Amino acid sequence: MSVLEVVVRSVAVLAAFLVFPLLVGQTEHKVMAHMQGRLGPMYAGGFHGWAQLVADGVKFAQKEDITPRAADRTIFRIAPFVALVPYLLAMAALPLQRGVVAVDVPASALLVLAATSVGALGTLMAGWASANKYALLGALRSAAQLVSYELPLVLAVASACLAAGTLRLSGVVEAWSPWWLLWQLPGAIVFLVAALAELQRPPFDMPIADAELVMGPWTEYTGLRFAFFLLAEYAGIVVFSLLFAVLYLGGWRGPLDDHIGWVWTLLKGFVIAILVIWFRVAWPRMREDQLQRMAWLFLLPLALIQLGLTGIGVVMTR
Amino acid sequence: MTSLDLAFAACGLLAVVAGLLAVTTRQVVHAALWLVVALLGVAGCLLVLGHELVALVLVLVYVGAVVVLVLFALMLTRAPIGPDLVHAVPVWRRVAAGLAGAATTALLLAALLPLAGGAVERRDIANQAIATELFGTWVWPFEALSVLLLAALIAALAVSRGPSKEVASP
Numbered sequence: 001m002s003v004l005e006v007v008v009r010s011v012a013v014l015a016a017f018l019v020f021p022l023l024v025g026q027t028e029h030k031v032m033a034h035m036q037g038r039l040g041p042m043y044a045g046g047f048h049g050w051a052q053l054v055a056d057g058v059k060f061a062q063k064e065d066i067t068p069r070a071a072d073r074t075i076f077r078i079a080p081f082v083a084l085v086p087y088l089l090a091m092a093a094l095p096l097q098r099g100v101v102a103v104d105v106p107a108s109a110l111l112v113l114a115a116t117s118v119g120a121l122g123t124l125m126a127g128w129a130s131a132n133k134y135a136l137l138g139a140l141r142s143a144a145q146l147v148s149y150e151l152p153l154v155l156a157v158a159s160a161c162l163a164a165g166t167l168r169l170s171g172v173v174e175a176w177s178p179w180w181l182l183w184q185l186p187g188a189i190v191f192l193v194a195a196l197a198e199l200q201r202p203p204f205d206m207p208i209a210d211a212e213l214v215m216g217p218w219t220e221y222t223g224l225r226f227a228f229f230l231l232a233e234y235a236g237i238v239v240f241s242l243l244f245a246v247l248y249l250g251g252w253r254g255p256l257d258d259h260i261g262w263v264w265t266l267l268k269g270f271v272i273a274i275l276v277i278w279f280r281v282a283w284p285r286m287r288e289d290q291l292q293r294m295a296w297l298f299l300l301p302l303a304l305i306q307l308g309l310t311g312i313g314v315v316m317t318r
Numbered sequence: 319m320t321s322l323d324l325a326f327a328a329c330g331l332l333a334v335v336a337g338l339l340a341v342t343t344r345q346v347v348h349a350a351l352w353l354v355v356a357l358l359g360v361a362g363c364l365l366v367l368g369h370e371l372v373a374l375v376l377v378l379v380y381v382g383a384v385v386v387l388v389l390f391a392l393m394l395t396r397a398p399i400g401p402d403l404v405h406a407v408p409v410w411r412r413v414a415a416g417l418a419g420a421a422t423t424a425l426l427l428a429a430l431l432p433l434a435g436g437a438v439e440r441r442d443i444a445n446q447a448i449a450t451e452l453f454g455t456w457v458w459p460f461e462a463l464s465v466l467l468l469a470a471l472i473a474a475l476a477v478s479r480g481p482s483k484e485v486a487s488p
Contacts, residue, residue: 071399072399075347075351107374110371110375110378111374113378114374114375114378114381114382117377117381117382117386118377120386121381124386124390124393128389128399129399136393139393140393140394143386143387143389146382146386147383150383154378167371
């Protein structure tokens with residue numbers, strides 16, 4: 001790989017990292033608004049408020065960057081980056097088409113999982129370093145949630161990788177067949193729910209719970225650092241939606257997939273992202289004990305059953 | 319000196335320095351976060367050597383779950399911002415701890431340095447090879463460890479629940 005190629009690949013990933021989350025954010029604005037009988041942003045940029053998030057970004061950049069006096073300054077300042085950067089790494093390992101992936105590593109499924117689990121540390125650091133009781137409570141809830149949902153998430157991914165016989169995401173797509181829609185269905189459900197909880201999206205947004213904890217771990221943040229947390233959330237939606245599309249929906253598989261495979265991957269990912277937005281509008285926030293109950297009594301057994309089912313399927317067909 | 323040597327040395331240095339900071343800092347949460355850096359350094363060393371599965375599992379399990387649990391426990395109990403003055407220890411204990419650490423390091427170095435070869439070489443180990451070792455050769459130690467952990471977990475639950483009350487108060 002020449003230097004030029006490395007630069008081109010890095011720039012492409014960075015561009016995707018900056019564009020896709022904004023696209024999902026704008027979709028959330030509009031889709032949520034129309035589901036609730038509103039119009040959503042209509043003015044910024046002219047046509048149906050397409051530039052709303054760009055305007056938001058400009059607004060965030062103009063705000064004062066405040067660090068509370070009682071805060072642990074260093075950790076408070078680096079927390080947004082710890083939350084954001086791992087998703088950049090995760091995005092680099094997601095394949096879009098046969099041979100189209102920024103870095104094709106042999107265990108890319110694990111790489112994506114490991115990177116997202118590091119990103120979760122950013123929320124904890126932010127909550128603790130803010131020296132604010134709401135932030136600390138939010139961080140506590142967030143930690144409890146992350147620990148319990150990490151396990152079903154990893155088990156669901158392990159099941160898909162077991163079915164494909166490889167940890168490489170592009171290999172999973174190659175091994176995918178339409179039967180997986182039925183065979184891996186429980187795993188897919190577990191993955192989607194656990195990913196929502198991992199992203200702390202409604203109905204799993206107990207850590208942020210604006211009605212009781214102001215903004216949870218992000219309470220003390222302003223300006224660009226707050227914007228970085230928001231960007232991390234939407235980048236997380238993009239990463240998990242694409243991962244879902246790659247693991248369970250066959251990624252680039254579809255008509256003419258040698259030429260327009262990347263369109264199929266992005267389209268499938270986008271459908272999942274809309275589903276994630278829809279869940280936010282459809283369900284109220286779950287209580288902390290309901291969250292834990294769901295993870296340990298519903299998702300974990302389902303993930304284990306799926307793992308057994310996958311094992312039986314693999315042994316029977318080979 | 320190859321680029322692999324350099325990368326290995328950099329990751330190793332990162333791990334050692336972060337490890338030292340983790341044990342010397344006076345702030346508990348900082349110690350946990352330095353531990354994250356040290357673990358990432360170790361994972362980097364493993365990556366340089368070509369054991370990427372082990373490296374990624376290290377990050378996934380230790381950074382993603384164990385350190386999150388440690389941070390959770392710290393926040394739940396007492397994690398003041400700024401140096402922790404409640405748990406200050408006398409100088410002689412610090413010296414003793416330093417000596418014990420230095421002695422362990424010296425022992426490990428004495429055992430491992432003669433084994434060290436020349437340049438760092440990268441061996442690409444297939445994931446299947448690790449799986450075969452883990453679930454073939456080492457399956458009994460692996461399972462015994464799992465049972466041990468499970469027993470510890472259940473025992474912890476029993477201890478925390480305490481003896482059951484015979485008569486339920488109305």
